[in-house]
Amino acid sequence: DGGITQSPKYLFRKEGQNVTLSCEQNLNHDAMYWYRQDPGQGLRLIYYSQIVNDFQKGDIAEGYSVSREKKESFPLTVTSAQKNPTAFYLCASSSTRGGLQRTGELFFGEGSRLTVL
């Protein structure tokens, strides 16, 4: 089945450690996104990538890094510089074919919940 796979589902980290969240998609989508979800705040965009080897910062990129070496993969690293990393992280993808008709139609993974101890 086509979809987005995020791993791990739950992750615990000690303060000062970097951690990488995996996101893989087999939908053949060009664009991929990372959103962060906090209680009562909705989702906020961390990074996005519209093509391999290219990515842009979203609203809250500080303390995070990404790479896009393959079309299928868009891993997110939460670095020790992120002041408050405990959150639910959602990866999404979308097709850029079809232009405006596909605007905003995101396919999401089931998320990764990161807790800093």
Added chain:
Amino acid sequence: AQKVTQVQTEISVVEKEDVTLDCVYETRDTTYYLFWYKQPPSGELVFLIRRNSFDEQNEISGRYSWNFQKSTSSFNFTITASQVVDSAVYFCALNFSGSSNTGKLIFGQGTTLQVKP
């Protein structure tokens, strides 16, 4: 500045009741897109609808209907004859200014809907 506000944080209804989730948005763009997404307990968000700013026609899809009113900057979502399976967090969203062909969205804080049997 762009902003999406979901009026209700939590709503609780009894099965078969109708329920409306209110969404108010702010944008200076003349062309924009509005969305509703559903987040069931499994965590992934599911796309429900997209509406562009030039199309103020109401839309109905089964038990779901949407009322877009540009004059009041609102995009409200009604579930008719609610069912327990409708229990979820619902998000209203707006595309980032200048990103009409991407998945860069500004989300509201979400409305948690609980439908009791």
